[in-house]
Amino acid sequence: VHVSEMSWTKKNVHPGKIVSTSQEVEVVVLEVDSDKRRISLGLKQAQNNPWDAFLAAHPVGSTVEGEVKNATEFGLFIGLDGDVDGMVHMSDIAWGVSGEDALALHRKGEMVQAVVLDIDAEKERISLGMKQLERGGVAVGGSAAAAAVNKNQVVTVTVLEVRDAGLEVQQGDDGATGFIKRTDLGRDRDEQRSERFQVGQKFDAMVIGFDRSKKPTFSIKAMQISEEKQAVAQYGSSDSGASLGDILGAALKAQTEKK
Known part of the structure; x- marks a missing residue:
């Protein structure tokens, strides 16, 4: 019996630590x-x-609890039932902070909870997510609310939390939640200040993508750029002689008249 065929979980150990003589x-x-x-x-x-x-x-989607066994440059290894380990990639630790900052939030020996994102028994890998347990997190595989949101769609969102890195927002009253990075809060630098928003404030934003847990990401800046392109296409062109202010003014006037 080769040592590699002696135990599922005990790798690179002396055979005497797995079995004894006789x-x-x-x-x-x-x-x-x-x-x-x-x-x-x-x-x-x-x-x-x-x-x-x-x-x-x-099964995938269930919540588990375990001890942080090790922290690497790309994630946390969590000890789980059956003497197996699961890994939380640094992008799945917390919302609104960088992977490096998220790693610094936890220490070896700490007990944590996580959602099972994926299990590959053949490769002996268990992928976990911790941020998916936060308020408004979308369950693995998505939800009806998240499934109804499409990329490039403009929706109304409500501010749930204001952070230095951006805003945590929710679509509608009970829809999917997502994050707006600071750089996506507006086209101009003076608009890219999360402190100018308040919890409970509502505004429109564009869905620009989805993360690994199917949670949408939003952008005000992308919506502004899209609206500007539409206005130029409908009310002016680069060779018409009209200024951007004139074009946007005409678009705003048309929108007001419709209301």
């Missing part, structure tokens, strides 16, 4: 080489695959 064990015949008179056996194959067992007990 201990009786069940094994599975993996290969028989008659020419070399060699039989390859597997000890772990006679036991349940812990990743399959974890998937059965904790």
Whole structure:
């Protein structure tokens, strides 16, 4: 029995830490080489695959709790049931902060909760997400509200939280929540100040994409650019001689008359 076939979870350890002399064990015949008179056996194959067992007990979308075993430059490793580890990529730790800042929020030995995002038993990988547990987070696979939102669609959002990095907002009264980065709060630098917004304030923004958990990301700047392009196409052109102010003024007047 090669050491790599002795345990599902204990890698690169001395065989004496897995079994002891004279201990009786069940094994599975993996290969028989008659020419070399060699039989390859597997000890772990006679036991349940812990990743399959974890998937059965904790399907994708369920919430788990575990201890932070290690923090690397790309995420956190969490100890889970069955002596397996799951990884939280730094982009799935917290909303509205950089991956590096999110990593600094947690320490080794801390108990945390996370959502199971994906399980690949064959590759022995469990992907977890912590930010998905925050208020208004979209469940794995999306939700009816999130599914109704399309990229490039302009929707009305409400400010849930004001942060230095931007705004956490919610579509409608009970729709999907998402984040607007500081740089997406407006075209001009003086508009890119999150402190000019207040919790409960409502405004329109454009859906510019979705993150790994299907949560939408919004942008006021993208909406402004889109509206400007539409106004130029409808009320003027680059060779018409009209200034941008004239074009936007005509568009605003037309919109007011419609109301």
